[in-house]
Amino acid sequence: xxxxxxxxxxxxxxxxxxxxxxxxxxxxxxxxxxxxxxxxxxxxxxxxxxxxxxxxxxxxxxxxxxxxxxxxxxxxxxxxxxxxxxxxxxxxxxxxxxxxxxxxxxxxxxxxxxxxxxxxxxxxxxxxxxxxxxxxxxxxxxxxxxxxxxxxxxxxxxxxxxxxxxxxxxxxxxxxxxxxxxxxxxxxxxxxxxxxxxxxxxxxxxxxxxxxxxxxxxxxxxxxxxxxxxxxxxxxxxxxxxxxxxxxxxxxxxxxxxxxxxxxxxxxxxxxxxx
Amino acid sequence: xxxxxxxxxxxxxxxxxxxxxxxxxxxxxxxxxxxxxxxxxxxxxxxxxxxxxxxxxxxxxxxxxxxxxxxxxxxxxxxxxxxxxxxxxxxxxxxxxxxxxxxxxxxxxxxxxxxxxxxxxxxxxxxxxxxxxxxxxxxxxxxxxxxxxxxxxxxxxxxxxxxxxxxxxxxxxxxxxxxxxxxxxxxxxxxxxxxxxxxxxxxxxxxxxxxxxxxxxxxxxxxxxxxxxxxxxxxxxxxxxxxxxxxxxxxxxxxxxxxxxxxxxxxxxxxxxxxxxxxxxxxxxxxxxxxxxxxxxxxxxxxxxxxxxxxxxxxxxxxxxxxxxxxxxxxxxxxxxxxxxxxxxxxxxxxxxxxxxx
Numbered sequence: 001x002x003x004x005x006x007x008x009x010x011x012x013x014x015x016x017x018x019x020x021x022x023x024x025x026x027x028x029x030x031x032x033x034x035x036x037x038x039x040x041x042x043x044x045x046x047x048x049x050x051x052x053x054x055x056x057x058x059x060x061x062x063x064x065x066x067x068x069x070x071x072x073x074x075x076x077x078x079x080x081x082x083x084x085x086x087x088x089x090x091x092x093x094x095x096x097x098x099x100x101x102x103x104x105x106x107x108x109x110x111x112x113x114x115x116x117x118x119x120x121x122x123x124x125x126x127x128x129x130x131x132x133x134x135x136x137x138x139x140x141x142x143x144x145x146x147x148x149x150x151x152x153x154x155x156x157x158x159x160x161x162x163x164x165x166x167x168x169x170x171x172x173x174x175x176x177x178x179x180x181x182x183x184x185x186x187x188x189x190x191x192x193x194x195x196x197x198x199x200x201x202x203x204x205x206x207x208x209x210x211x212x213x214x215x216x217x218x219x220x221x222x223x224x225x226x227x228x229x230x231x232x233x234x235x236x237x238x239x240x241x242x243x244x245x246x247x248x249x250x251x252x253x254x255x256x257x258x259x260x261x262x263x264x265x266x267x268x269x270x271x272x273x274x275x
Numbered sequence: 276x277x278x279x280x281x282x283x284x285x286x287x288x289x290x291x292x293x294x295x296x297x298x299x300x301x302x303x304x305x306x307x308x309x310x311x312x313x314x315x316x317x318x319x320x321x322x323x324x325x326x327x328x329x330x331x332x333x334x335x336x337x338x339x340x341x342x343x344x345x346x347x348x349x350x351x352x353x354x355x356x357x358x359x360x361x362x363x364x365x366x367x368x369x370x371x372x373x374x375x376x377x378x379x380x381x382x383x384x385x386x387x388x389x390x391x392x393x394x395x396x397x398x399x400x401x402x403x404x405x406x407x408x409x410x411x412x413x414x415x416x417x418x419x420x421x422x423x424x425x426x427x428x429x430x431x432x433x434x435x436x437x438x439x440x441x442x443x444x445x446x447x448x449x450x451x452x453x454x455x456x457x458x459x460x461x462x463x464x465x466x467x468x469x470x471x472x473x474x475x476x477x478x479x480x481x482x483x484x485x486x487x488x489x490x491x492x493x494x495x496x497x498x499x500x501x502x503x504x505x506x507x508x509x510x511x512x513x514x515x516x517x518x519x520x521x522x523x524x525x526x527x528x529x530x531x532x533x534x535x536x537x538x539x540x541x542x543x544x545x546x547x548x549x550x551x552x553x554x555x556x557x558x559x560x561x562x563x564x565x566x567x568x569x570x571x572x573x574x575x576x577x578x579x580x581x582x583x584x585x586x587x588x589x590x591x592x593x594x595x596x597x598x599x600x601x602x603x604x605x606x607x608x609x610x611x612x613x614x615x616x617x618x619x620x621x622x623x624x625x626x627x628x629x630x631x632x633x
Contacts, residue, residue: 126501
């Protein structure tokens with residue numbers, strides 16, 4: 001983790017850089033409740049193009065609900081979501097994908113009966129258009145499309161160093177690799193915004209270091225904006241440009257990692273308040 | 276040793292995505308096709324065609340259709356028999372309305388009717404899953420068989436209420452009706468089954484196959500990677516019912532020669548489902564292995580005592596038969612719950628190294 005910290009320090013002043021950046025997504029006064037249970041109350045924040053934005057908070061703070069709102073899986077009762085400068089109407093999850101929002105899941109949600117390659121190819125579902133009649137005979141456009149997308153998928157496989165497990169059914173892979181395949185599948189969607197829900201949960205130190213490196217690489221090489229939920233504070237503080245802190249569905253802090261770390265509300269939320 | 280792939284280098288994705296990327300598989304399939312197209316026709320008797328080869332092929336095709344829906348897309352269906360009926364009745368009506376029509380054209384066209392009916396009865400799958408969906412498809416089963424009985428137009432107001440296949444010929448050769456030669460009918464069925472199987476392989480390894488399998492394995496994640504569940508499920512219902520309908524057309528026109536509505540009742544649906552399950556859900560090969568076990572084995576068992584000269588009463592033989600086949604099904608399922616196709620896959624895996632230990 002120390003290596004990562006120095007890596008971040010050598011970069012130009014992150015705060016100054018983000019200030020000039022364009023807004024990719026903006027959430028305004030969003031509230032979401034399930035029956036009487038309020039999952040999110042009146043939350044507003046923005047995600048700037050090209051940054052790594054962390055969403056943190058204790059258990060049950062509404063972090064995953066927030067991601068589900070962003071990718072259209074839940075529809076908030078109140079508030080607006082502005083995507084690339086335009087206010088977004090109510091959308092379905094697959095529409096969010098075609099708009100450029102991809103995500104991974106807290107509990108690995110891969111297609112267990114399919115090989116790694118097929119899983120990542122499935123991530124290109126919205127980009128593939130070949131007609132069923134060409135598919136039937138594996139001919140012309142269908143075959144060309146298959147090859148063209150295979151090339152892109154192979155680039156991602158190289159990037160994430162999972163060449164060796166290309167043909168393995170993902171159900172047989174160890175947990176750390178499954179998480180990596182899931183990241184690969186999300187990358188195959190070529191997203192503008194990548195939502196990562198606890199990408200390091202259940203990993204050992206080495207796997208966490210690998211995953212951190214991949215996240216930074218994705219951000220820097222592809223220019224993908226990343227919003228991540230993570231409980232490992234070392235990772236969050238090292239990777240992210242800005243952090244939103246939620247607690248009981250409310251936003252309690254927003255700012256650079258240093259600002260957030262010094263915030264009394266955040267310290268109270270995590271450590272509790274002395275009575 | 277036998278399935279060793281060392282030395283088979285792929286230099287393009289095209290080669291890697293070929294139908295048989297491994298040479299040995301290609302030779303194996305070539306061998307099976309040779310057996311089907313050359314050896315069997317040269318050696319088989321009329322009885323073998325009628326009782327073994329043709330039914331195995333037709334049932335395997337129907338199971339293949341069901342497997343696309345249940346094995347690949349994960350939508351349980353108990354209406355297969357009725358969808359086969361739709362294919363058969365549609366072919367029959369097409370042939371009565373346009374008697375000079377090519378029988379193959381009629382069968383392939385009638386597939387579209389069963390596909391449409393399949394999609395209509397597949398609509399509940401958008402809301403319900405698993406056993407509940409199975410019950411919904413069961414409704415299709417009851418409704419359609421009732422329709423075959425009551426709607427006299429379907430069987431041309433026959434007094435018997437059954438459909439009977441008229442004689443028809445293709446290129447001057449009689450292919451259907453009582454005068455058609457079994458070997459000709461066998462070839463007809465074989466060609467259709469080969470073609471449809473090839474198409475099914477292409478569909479399941481491509482974009483649609485991935486959509487279906489993703490829907491089966493985790494539908495929420497599939498939706499979140501941009502797969503429209505509605506498209507995935509309804510295309511699976513359409514393709515599945517199409518193939519099942521074609522199998523139904525073949526069943527009546529190239530094998531049975533005549534059919535009453537109750538032929539397409541639940542026992543047929545269950546038989547097809549058993550073939551698909553025992554063969555292996557989510558596999559193409561499994562349907563053929565399953566059909567051999569369920570359809571051909573009883574026939575072969577029936578023949579054993581008479582060929583060995585053991586005097587067994589025919590009723591006893593029937594009972595023995597049911598017991599032996601039942602025991603074998605249970606044994607195979609205990610040995611390999613994922614079906615005969617997985618059994619084959621394990622053997623194939625072994626033969627990559629065999630006879631060396633590693």
